[in-house]
Every structure is written in structure tokens, then in C-alpha cells.
Amino acid sequence: MSADVHPEATSRRPRGRVRPAPRQRDRGAAFSEYAAVILLLAAVAGVVVVAVPGSTEDLYETAICRIEQLRDAAACPDGEGDGGEDEEPYPHDLSPGYCVRDGREERYGYELGIGWFKFGQQYKFSQEELSDGTVLVTFLPETEAGVVAGVGWDFGKENALATTADVEGSVSAKLAPGMTYIFKSREEFAEFEDEVEAAITEEMNRQMNPESQIGLGIADWLGVYDPPEIRNPDVRSGTISGNADLAAAVGLWTGNNDVGKPTPSETLDGYDLNLGADGTVSYNRSMNVSHMFMDPDNQQTSYTQSFTATGSLGGNLLSARNGVEASWNGGQRVVRNEDGSLASIRYMMTLQNASEFTERGRAGNRENGGGVADPDKEITAVRQMVQLDFDTPEEQAIGERLLDERGLLPPESALDFMTPEGDDLIGPDMDERTGGTINREPAPGAPDWERFLYEQGRVWQYQMDGQSQDTEISAELKLGLQLGASANWGVEERHTSRAEILDRPRNGERAFIDYPDCLSRLQPPQEEGE
Numbered sequence: 001m002s003a004d005v006h007p008e009a010t011s012r013r014p015r016g017r018v019r020p021a022p023r024q025r026d027r028g029a030a031f032s033e034y035a036a037v038i039l040l041l042a043a044v045a046g047v048v049v050v051a052v053p054g055s056t057e058d059l060y061e062t063a064i065c066r067i068e069q070l071r072d073a074a075a076c077p078d079g080e081g082d083g084g085e086d087e088e089p090y091p092h093d094l095s096p097g098y099c100v101r102d103g104r105e106e107r108y109g110y111e112l113g114i115g116w117f118k119f120g121q122q123y124k125f126s127q128e129e130l131s132d133g134t135v136l137v138t139f140l141p142e143t144e145a146g147v148v149a150g151v152g153w154d155f156g157k158e159n160a161l162a163t164t165a166d167v168e169g170s171v172s173a174k175l176a177p178g179m180t181y182i183f184k185s186r187e188e189f190a191e192f193e194d195e196v197e198a199a200i201t202e203e204m205n206r207q208m209n210p211e212s213q214i215g216l217g218i219a220d221w222l223g224v225y226d227p228p229e230i231r232n233p234d235v236r237s238g239t240i241s242g243n244a245d246l247a248a249a250v251g252l253w254t255g256n257n258d259v260g261k262p263t264p265s266e267t268l269d270g271y272d273l274n275l276g277a278d279g280t281v282s283y284n285r286s287m288n289v290s291h292m293f294m295d296p297d298n299q300q301t302s303y304t305q306s307f308t309a310t311g312s313l314g315g316n317l318l319s320a321r322n323g324v325e326a327s328w329n330g331g332q333r334v335v336r337n338e339d340g341s342l343a344s345i346r347y348m349m350t351l352q353n354a355s356e357f358t359e360r361g362r363a364g365n366r367e368n369g370g371g372v373a374d375p376d377k378e379i380t381a382v383r384q385m386v387q388l389d390f391d392t393p394e395e396q397a398i399g400e401r402l403l404d405e406r407g408l409l410p411p412e413s414a415l416d417f418m419t420p421e422g423d424d425l426i427g428p429d430m431d432e433r434t435g436g437t438i439n440r441e442p443a444p445g446a447p448d449w450e451r452f453l454y455e456q457g458r459v460w461q462y463q464m465d466g467q468s469q470d471t472e473i474s475a476e477l478k479l480g481l482q483l484g485a486s487a488n489w490g491v492e493e494r495h496t497s498r499a500e501i502l503d504r505p506r507n508g509e510r511a512f513i514d515y516p517d518c519l520s521r522l523q524p525p526q527e528e529g530e
């Protein structure tokens with residue numbers, strides 16, 4: 001077919017019977033035609049291999065579709081071949097509302113313990129770059145108060161080698177007021193950093209030389225000096241949470257442990273072999289309320305409830321500890337407009353596992369002593385999110401019915417998508433691109449929010465890999481009551497290596513497709529299956 005013949009022309013054929021060409025001519029032309037097709041297939045497949053990552057089967061299916069399109073423009077299903085360029089724009093925005101390319105968190109804190117009571121503060125500074133280039137900067141001071149109780153046993157007191165076992169539980173509450181700044185780009189964030197540094201420098205000068213402020217005030221009045229101004233945050237938030245922990249450990253001690261002498265835990269002449277095993281289980285529930293000031297004509301408020309469960313196991317020998325940790329976090333975020341109407345609902349799920357290696361040093365014993373620990377973690381996490389946006393009163397009514405009938409649970413199709421399988425706790429992985437409930441068109445009679453999710457819902461998933469490095473210094477002293485104090489600081493970085501979004505509906509199904517905008521700009525992307 002000539003290149004300048006419109007594909008539609010090939011579909012118009014004579015109504016009468018077309019006489020076939022003689023078999024001899026057909027057979028004579030077969031070799032050259034088939035050879036051309038084979039060469040064309042190889043060329044197209046080569047282009048596909050270079051241009052489109054994916055499985056070999058998908059590549060050749062796409063290549064065959066492109067060849068068939070030369071004969072019949074409708075040969076490929078929607079979304080395959082080159083026909084996608086002629087599709088009409090989809091009326092709904094399906095891009096992710098929050099997909100993190102790169103993230104970094106710095107934290108500093110301390111904790112004090114008096115008997116059964118503990119009190120601590122933690123200061124966090126996080127920076128996240130999103131898929132659209134937006135940079136989020138959050139300052140989060142956190143205060144914690146709680147109670148701790150535990151029991152312990154010593155076995156083999158009369159021997160030179162003693163075994164200890166401890167079980168400890170704690171319940172605490174945390175309060176965290178936060179501020180978030182939103183910047184359109186890294187360049188805008190850099191300007192903000194300069195303003196902060198200038199404000200800090202000016203404050204230090206004012207403390208050291210108060211008289212200089214008179215000259216700066218006059219220069220400001222004359223218009224020759226602009227004092228640094230730190231803008232107000234775009235989001236102010238408050239979070240309250242409750243946490244419950246249960247920890248258990250078994251270890252070995254050695255020392256001068258003759259019959260009738262104090263046990264190793266009561267004297268300084270015992271030595272901690274630090275040989276044993278430990279495990280922890282914790283559960284956290286939090287409620288966050290945030291006020292957003294990005295739109296002066298519609299100051300929205302978000303209400304977020306989240307739940308976290310974490311478990312860890314470890315083994316130690318002398319100063320080294322190796323451990324693994326797995327955690328699950330799920331939550332719901334409801335955003336309302338200034339007039340109280342529903343703006344959006346977002347459902348979130350994160351699965352994370354980490355391998356940890358810790359170098360520890362300690363002096364003294366368990367009741368009077370101190371130590372230093374430097375845990376390093378390698379982290380892999382998979383986040384899955386579903387967001388519904390409501391623009392009209394009819395859509396808002398659908399969302400309100402969803403909240404009334406499902407509460408904190410997402411729609412049934414989203415719940416199936418966000419429910420982890422057993423092996424996901426060992427190695428978190430993203431869902432398959434097709435074949436799940438979230439991919440299929442709802443059956444007749446399904447709730448209206450299921451249809452709304454299928455047609456307009458934003459659904460995305462991405463994998464982040466990262467490292468965490470922390471240092472903790474602790475000390476214990478028993479003076480009637482057990483006293484303890486610790487200080488910690490650390491940094492964590494995460495980078496997205498894989499990202500997918502749920503594409504528009506086609507032929508009764510929505511499939512996940514690659515979303516390169518959310519891939520890390522600081523780390524090389526990970527190939528699927530690694």
C-alpha cells in the first residue's frame with residue numbers, strides 16, 4: 001500500500017466477488033514478499049527493543065501489531081501500536097497526587113527515663129521531590145510521654161556463665177505540630193534556603209551586636225536594605241498518636257559468679273558477651289489534622305488516620321548485631337473544602353522491610369553503665385495509593401456515601417489491590433499490571449463508587465530503596481529508681497526505582513503502565529524483576 005494512501009481507503013472494497021490472482025503468480029511472488037515481511041518484522045522489533053522496555057512477548061506482539069496496521073488500521077487493540085496517538089484526550093486527570101522521586105530525612109532527639117516513666121523529644125526535617133518537580137519541606141518537632149514496665153530472669157547464677165531473659169512493654173502518646181513548605185522547583189527551594197541562612201546570620205549579629213540593628217533599621221527605611229523574610233508555611237499540621245511496644249531478649253553474661261555472690265546484673269565485674277537473640281512487636285495509631293493555605297479562596301483541611309504494625313528479629317555476637325524488620329502502614333486521608341464539602345479521599349498502604357547491621361560498644365552492666373550503637377539499615381518499600389477527587393455535588397454525594405458505608409476501608413476493588421500477600425512481608429513487590437480486581441470494569445449492580453473509581457480514580461504504586469544511618473548514646477544508673485537517658489541522631493535517604501500508574505480504561509480494563517516522571521533523578525532506575 002502506498003504511503004500516501006489514507007488507511008480508511010483500504011476498507012472500501014467492491015461489492016462484487018473479486019477474482020483471485022492465478023496461483024502461479026501468487027507462488028512466484030511469495031518468496032520476495034515473505035522475505036520483505038521478515039526483514040520488516042526484524043527492523044520493527046529492533047526499534048521496539050530500543051524504545052520500549054518490557055517483556056520479549058510484549059515486544060513482538062507490538063511489532064506484529066504495527067505490521068498488521070499497514071494492512072488494517074484497526075488490527076491492534078486500543079493502546080497498542082501507533083494508533084494511540086489518534087486517541088481523544090481523556091477527560092479526567094489520572095496523574096498521581098503524591099509520588100516521591102527522592103526523599104531525605106534528618107532527625108535528632110533524646111529520651112529520659114525515671115522508673116516506669118519516660119519522656120522524649122524528636123526533631124525531624126524532611127525534604128521530598130515529587131514527580132511534577134514540586135519540593136516539599138517539612139519541619140516536625142515531636143514530643144513523647146509514656147510508661148515502661150518489664151520483667152527479667154537470671155538463670156545459672158552459681159555458674160561462671162549466666163543466661164538472662166527480659167520482656168519489656170511500653171505504652172506512649174506522641175504530639176507533633178508540623179509545618180510544610182511547598183516549592184515549585186529545586187531553584188525556588190534554594191532561594192528559600194538562602195533566606196533562612198540570611199535570617200539566621202542576622203539574628204546572630206543582633207545577639208552579638210545589638211547596636212548594629214539601628215543602622216539596618218535606617219537602611220531599611222531608606223529602601224537600600226531588604227531584611228530577610230521567611231514566608232509563612234503552606235501547611236500547618238498537628239498529629240497525635242498512640243504507640244504500644246513489646247520487646248523480648250535472651251542473652252549470656254559471664255564473670256566472677258561464685259555461689260552466694262551477686263549476679264552479673266548486680267555487679268560491675270560481669271562482662272556482657274552480647275550473645276543472644278531479640279525481637280520486638282509494635283503497633284501505632286495516629287490522627288493528623290492539616291490546614292492548607294495554598295489557595296487563599298479555598299483553605300482546605302485534611303484529616304488523616306493511619307495504622308502501623310512493625311516486627312523485628314535479631315541476633316547478636318559481641319559488639320555486632322544483625323537483624324531484619326518488616327512493617328505495614330495503612331491509612332485514609334480525607335480533604336474537605338473551606339465550606340465543608342468533600343474534595344478528595346486518598347487511601348494509602350506501605351509495605352517495608354529492612355536489613356540492619358549494628359556496631360555496639362558498652363561499659364558497665366545492665367543497671368549501671370552506658371553504650372553507643374550505630375545501626376545501619378538497607379530499606380526497600382512499596383507504596384500503593386488510590387485517590388478519588390470530587391468536583392461536582394453529584395460526585396461529592398458518591399464520596400459521602402462511600403465514607404458512610406465503608407468507613408476507613410477503601411472500595412472493594414482497591415482493598416483487594418492494597419491487601420498484601422504473605423511473601424510481600426519478606427520482599428515487598430508491586431502488583432501485576434493486569435488481572436486484578438482494580439483493573440477490571442465493575443460488574444452491573446456494583447456500588448456507584450466502584451464505577452467512579454474505575455472511570456476517574458487515580459491509582460499508582462512505586463518502589464523506593466534507601467539507606468538509614470543512626471547513632472545512639474545511652475546511659476543507665478540505679479539510685480533507688482532506675483534512671484536512664486539517651487540521645488540519638490540520624491539520616492535516611494530514599495530513591496524511587498520503579499513507578500507505575502493505572503492507565504485509562506480500554507476494552508473494559510485499566511492496566512498499569514510505567515510512570516517515568518516519578519523515577520529518581522539521583523539514582524539509576526531499577527529494571528523490572530531485579
